[in-house]
Amino acid sequence: MRRALLLGVVLALLAPNAALGHVILESSQPVTQSRLEAPPNEIRLRFNQAVTVSPGAIQVLAPDGLLLSGTTTVSEGGRVVTAPVSRIARGAGYTVRWRVLGGDGHAPAGVFTFGVGVAAPPPTEAVGASGATWRDDAARWALFVALALLIGPLVVRLLVVRGSVPARAERGFHLLGVVAAFLVIDVGIVAFVLRASNALQLPLGDLLYGDLQPFAEKTRFGVAFLAMTLGFGIVAAVLLLAWILDRPALRWPALLLSVTLASGLSLSGHQATEDNAGWLSQGADWLHLVAASVWAGGLVALAFLVWPLAPSLRRDAFLGFARLAVLLVGAMVLAGAYLALARLPEASDLWQTQYGRFLLLKLGIVAVALTWGAAHHFLVRPRLEAGQQPNVRPSLVGEAAVALTVLLAAAILTNAAPPPAEPPAANARSAR
Amino acid sequence: MVPRPEIAHWLAGAIALLLGLLLASEVLVGSEVFRRRRWRAYLFPAVVIASSVLLWMITIFSTFSTMHLLAHAVWAQAALLAGAVQLALVRDKLTSPAWSLVPGVALLVSGAAFLVHEPNDWLYSRSAFLHHAIGWMLVVSALFPLGQALRPRQVVWRAGFALTFVLLAVLLFADRDSATIFGRFGAGGP
Numbered sequence: 198m199r200r201a202l203l204l205g206v207v208l209a210l211l212a213p214n215a216a217l218g219h220v221i222l223e224s225s226q227p228v229t230q231s232r233l234e235a236p237p238n239e240i241r242l243r244f245n246q247a248v249t250v251s252p253g254a255i256q257v258l259a260p261d262g263l264l265l266s267g268t269t270t271v272s273e274g275g276r277v278v279t280a281p282v283s284r285i286a287r288g289a290g291y292t293v294r295w296r297v298l299g300g301d302g303h304a305p306a307g308v309f310t311f312g313v314g315v316a317a318p319p320p321t322e323a324v325g326a327s328g329a330t331w332r333d334d335a336a337r338w339a340l341f342v343a344l345a346l347l348i349g350p351l352v353v354r355l356l357v358v359r360g361s362v363p364a365r366a367e368r369g370f371h372l373l374g375v376v377a378a379f380l381v382i383d384v385g386i387v388a389f390v391l392r393a394s395n396a397l398q399l400p401l402g403d404l405l406y407g408d409l410q411p412f413a414e415k416t417r418f419g420v421a422f423l424a425m426t427l428g429f430g431i432v433a434a435v436l437l438l439a440w441i442l443d444r445p446a447l448r449w450p451a452l453l454l455s456v457t458l459a460s461g462l463s464l465s466g467h468q469a470t471e472d473n474a475g476w477l478s479q480g481a482d483w484l485h486l487v488a489a490s491v492w493a494g495g496l497v498a499l500a501f502l503v504w505p506l507a508p509s510l511r512r513d514a515f516l517g518f519a520r521l522a523v524l525l526v527g528a529m530v531l532a533g534a535y536l537a538l539a540r541l542p543e544a545s546d547l548w549q550t551q552y553g554r555f556l557l558l559k560l561g562i563v564a565v566a567l568t569w570g571a572a573h574h575f576l577v578r579p580r581l582e583a584g585q586q587p588n589v590r591p592s593l594v595g596e597a598a599v600a601l602t603v604l605l606a607a608a609i610l611t612n613a614a615p616p617p618a619e620p621p622a623a624n625a626r627s628a629r
Numbered sequence: 630m631v632p633r634p635e636i637a638h639w640l641a642g643a644i645a646l647l648l649g650l651l652l653a654s655e656v657l658v659g660s661e662v663f664r665r666r667r668w669r670a671y672l673f674p675a676v677v678i679a680s681s682v683l684l685w686m687i688t689i690f691s692t693f694s695t696m697h698l699l700a701h702a703v704w705a706q707a708a709l710l711a712g713a714v715q716l717a718l719v720r721d722k723l724t725s726p727a728w729s730l731v732p733g734v735a736l737l738v739s740g741a742a743f744l745v746h747e748p749n750d751w752l753y754s755r756s757a758f759l760h761h762a763i764g765w766m767l768v769v770s771a772l773f774p775l776g777q778a779l780r781p782r783q784v785v786w787r788a789g790f791a792l793t794f795v796l797l798a799v800l801l802f803a804d805r806d807s808a809t810i811f812g813r814f815g816a817g818g819p
Contacts, residue, residue, distance in 0.1 A: 219694065219697065305693075407694065409692040410692050414692075426685065426688060430685035441716050
């Protein structure tokens with residue numbers, strides 16, 4: 198009897214039936230972030246399963262927030278949701294906000310844009326979307342810190358303390374690398390969801406079922422997020438294998454992949470999206486980010502791994518990192534100066550725009566860090582070379598703290614909007 | 630860009646079945662015989678780590694809702710950590726029996742993620758039933774690694790751990806999401 202009952206349950210579960218997923222927006226007309234030449238008469242959303250809707254389930258908003266859509270209806274067994282639209286004019290971008298109730302009880306919602314006679318604005322600039330908040334700044338900072346904790350110690354272990362190190366220090370390098378890789382992934386997810394939530398404008402409970410696809414697939418930061426999530430998942434696995442299988446050489450692919458993936462932040466930031474952006478500004482931003490990450494993360498590795506866990510390597514590690522730091526600071530200053538000139542062509546922009554004032558703040562903190570580094574270079578290094586053993590750890594911790602503060606200023610700057618830039622062609626014309 | 634959910638679920642079911650059979654084989658013949666060839670000991674952790682990479686791929690396809698993105702990210706990380714710890718135990722990089730608890734924690738967290746991302750009652754739909762069933766099964770089965778750590782000689786814990794994956798495979802193969810449950814009950818079916 199029991200066997201028959203068990204068999205019945207299993208067969209019932211395995212019986213063929215409708216094989217549909219969770220409520221997913223399969224397609225829309227107009228297509229997400231498309232450019233139309235003629236105004237549409239209706240908005241049509243097709244879902245993968247039947248949904249129920251309220252009369253205002255689809256809202257079409259003009260740039261000034263005016264509601265242009267009529268009563269929402271369903272057809273084709275509840276899978277297609279339609280709303281008529283009127284008074285749509287050429288030459289503007291429009292926002293579509295939707296919310297339905299799925300058969301599984303979830304209430305997915307989403308937002309997308311389309312343009313009529315013009316390119317559609319990105320979903321982050323949909324009507325009703327808010328700009329970056331302190332939460333976005335905090336998430337971006339945490340992402341920079343995690344990236345620094347991943348890349349910096351890897352560079353120190355691979356380039357500065359290349360030989361064998363005490364077992365405790367080696368475990369410390371492995372542990373920090375793995376934890377940092379997981380942090381990059383998790384903080385990246387939080388940062389992505391926060392950014393999307395600024396446009397979705399949903400309460401937390403509803404945000405859990407918000408449609409993130411327009412942000413993941415139609416924005417630079419979304420595509421970068423997808424690549425970085427998958428990539429850093431692989432980095433975490435490679436770093437774990439490097440430790441478990443005693444294959445330190447696996448750190449090299451982990452480092453190269455991490456440095457490559459860091460470009461996702463540069464390819465989706467202001468240096469890639471402003472009118473005068475180009476491959477040079479994106480490359481400079483990537484170089485700036487990687488150099489800063491190696492510098493800040495390297496200091497953390499020296500202060501918290503090498504100094505307490507590998508006393509015999511302190512001198513060589515400090516001197517080796519001092520040599521590397523000269524290169525890093527040079528790269529940071531050159532790339533940073535180029536980027537500042539690209540974003541703020543007028544000197545007065547430094548104090549007349551918010552972006553400029555943030556940049557001044559960052560430069561002030563950088564000046565403190567560079568002075569600290571110079572003190573290490575010119576005061577501590579000669580003593581170490583002379584065979585003395587000064588207690589540098591508190592000072593290293595201090596410099597690392599200032600370096601991480603620089604990353605905070607960089608995070609705020611990254612989320613701030615620079616003043617509008619002229620496109621390269623316009624620059625060329627005005628130069629001529 | 631989004632693959633059909635049941636395709637992903639059935640792929641996950643196939644991997645769970647493979648893991649369950651690997652574990653069951655070791656339980657049936659005994660670790661001494663199973664690990665006579667060293668590479669066999671690597672099979673389970675290797676498949677778990679590989680499945681974590683696949684789960685990351687599913688994660689980035691799961692942007693159709695925040696909840697699914699978060700849940701899949703939790704499963705991917707739990708699989709990677711559990712697989713890595715198992716591999717480290719095989720390699721003697723970790724020696725304390727307490728590390729055997731990590732798969733238990735991974736099962737607990739994974740089960741909680743299943744339960745949290747299902748807001749409906751058991752009989753609301755087939756999907757809801759399966760999510761509850763899988764979630765509670767994983768939560769309860771977290772006791773098996775605990776028992777294994779406390780009483781490593783008792784085979785029941787390892788057998789239970791193996792059967793967990795087999796049952797997980799059955800439930801994942803049965804996943805039809807919003808279809809009615811047992812063919813007639815539930816409000817979620819079309």
